[in-house]
Amino acid sequence: MTHLLHLDSSARSRSFSRTLTALCAEAWRAAHPGAAYTYRDLVAGPVPPIGEAWTEICDHLLTHQITDIPRYAEAVTTPARRAAWATVEPLLAELVSADVVLIGAPMYNYSIPAALKAWIDQVTFPRMDLTGRAFVVASARGGSYQPGTPKEPFDHQERYLRDFFAGHYGVTDVTFVTTELTNARVDPVLDDLRERQDASHRAAVARVEALTTRFGGAVAGGAASLGSQTGDGTSLSTQAGDGASPGTQTGHGASLASLPGGAAIPSAALGGGA
Numbered sequence: 001m002t003h004l005l006h007l008d009s010s011a012r013s014r015s016f017s018r019t020l021t022a023l024c025a026e027a028w029r030a031a032h033p034g035a036a037y038t039y040r041d042l043v044a045g046p047v048p049p050i051g052e053a054w055t056e057i058c059d060h061l062l063t064h065q066i067t068d069i070p071r072y073a074e075a076v077t078t079p080a081r082r083a084a085w086a087t088v089e090p091l092l093a094e095l096v097s098a099d100v101v102l103i104g105a106p107m108y109n110y111s112i113p114a115a116l117k118a119w120i121d122q123v124t125f126p127r128m129d130l131t132g133r134a135f136v137v138a139s140a141r142g143g144s145y146q147p148g149t150p151k152e153p154f155d156h157q158e159r160y161l162r163d164f165f166a167g168h169y170g171v172t173d174v175t176f177v178t179t180e181l182t183n184a185r186v187d188p189v190l191d192d193l194r195e196r197q198d199a200s201h202r203a204a205v206a207r208v209e210a211l212t213t214r215f216g217g218a219v220a221g222g223a224a225s226l227g228s229q230t231g232d233g234t235s236l237s238t239q240a241g242d243g244a245s246p247g248t249q250t251g252h253g254a255s256l257a258s259l260p261g262g263a264a265i266p267s268a269a270l271g272g273g274a
């Protein structure tokens with residue numbers, strides 16, 4: 001089984017996190033020709049929030065002590081639950097069949113975008129075990145949350161995702177590559193931080209390039225070696241086009257977002273931000 005699941009959650013189509021995930025996905029796909037690749041743009045094709053029928057399915061699993069994912073469908077016993085399951089089932093199938101889950105996750109309000117949280121809520125059930133998979137997160141932040149900075153305690157993005165993947169999925173093979181201070185590209189008040197942003201982004205791209213070398217080898221031989229921490233605040237994310245449903249793409253020849261040349265990011269990609 002070799003399958004990359006690639007998710008993006010930035011609200012802007014050309015973004016730091018999308019650029020980094022696209023670099024990573026492109027490298028992974030080049031290293032694994034013929035392997036399965038699924039892309040889901042959680043903004044172009046939003047996952048709806050869970051509803052009451054979803055909670056009924058979840059409670060049924062708890063009541064009946066069902067923890068085997070293939071048995072989840074036993075809880076789908078009413079028309080409302082069938083409707084809820086129609087949303088869950090493809091998302092869950094993509095996640096469970098993936099060796100590597102690549103997530104583009106900007107920091108929004110000290111945490112993750114609602115689009116990504118909606119996906120997490122839909123695919124997560126009690127006592128779920130996803131050990132053996134590798135998660136790679138490409139993160140972008142307007143400010144800096146490095147150790148020793150005043151904002152360090154406010155990082156509920158990386159901390160949340162690490163805690164969640166380890167605490168709920170049992171996945172500790174999680175690599176973050178983060179580009180920081182991206183607001184310096186758009187906020188004149190932060191002009192004096194532009195050089196630091198440039199350096200952070202160049203480091204992020206270099207880290208992605210180094211990681212994707214290991215990424216290719218790791219996926220071929222097992223996900224464990226992906227777990228090295230980059231440590232410089234750079235993260236990975238990816239992007240793909242459309243398949244059967246909006247924002248979703250599966251298979252090969254997927255239309256990846258065109259990448260900026262080298263480490264530079266086009267100014268058009270920097271025009272948004274918080």
Ligand SMILES: Cc1cc2nc3c(=O)[nH]c(=O)nc-3n(C[C@H](O)[C@H](O)[C@H](O)COP(=O)(O)O)c2cc1C
Nearest residue numbers: 010015016017106109110140141142143182273274
């Ligand atoms: C809704 C929203 C909330 C944001 N909240 C924060 C925040 O809490 N801390 C921060 O450092 N940057 C914040 N930002 C800035 C983004 O993290 C920054 O623009 C980042 O580059 C976005 O990722 P992207 O380039 O992949 O779109 C926010 C941006 C948006 C749009």
